[in-house]
Amino acid sequence: MTADDFEKSVFINCPFDDAFAxxxxxxxxxxxxxxxxxxLANERLEAGENRLDKIFDMIRSSKYSIHDLSRSQAQKEGEFLRMNMPFEFGMDVGLRRSGVEPFGEKKFLVFEKNPYDLKRALSDTAGQDVEFHRDNHEIVISRVRDFFRVEANVAAPGPAKLEAEYTTFLGWMTEKKISEGHSNQQAFNLPTRERLDEMIEWLDRGKPAEFQGN
Structure with a gap:
């Protein structure tokens, strides 16, 4: 892990299902x-790699983390709560409090679905700033933008600008994927890693308004 890798890496701890996508x-x-x-925990797919070791390596390699703990309540009778998210959050908190540098510099953005959910589900988060998103992607954009503007002191456009850029990207990606042989529906149901790769390519190309072909 280089210092630059640590400063620029963001561990994202969240559900990986269609509803949260x-x-x-x-x-x-x-x-x-x-x-x-x-x-992301699903960015590496080596069959022989221990999942917990992989996640811990990502946590220790990232100065910033986004922990989504919004699945703190069962949605239907007989449903099990998924404990991976609070478990990984606990690993990250432990590393930050370990006294080992540079982990004392780690910074967290913690999400819940609705205000005060975590006070009922995970009382040990009392005193920790927690943001809510109400399952709204526009709120997520706004909160993530504000977090990095304050905690990383980066130049950041306003939330409305970011939302407009996101809409532009989605149109560009859809056109690109259709040109590659995807259907319109398939273009909107790509693996997370592939979508992230397209985001990076769009940014590298200068954020084009529309896809012009390769």
């Missing part, structure tokens, strides 16, 4: 747009 994509877009590199 719009929120995850909005967060990924904002992180990449502001010049940081998102780190």
């Amino acid at each position: 719009p929120l995850l994509e909005a967060a990924l877009f904002c992180v990449a747009y502001l010049g940081f590199m998102p780190r």
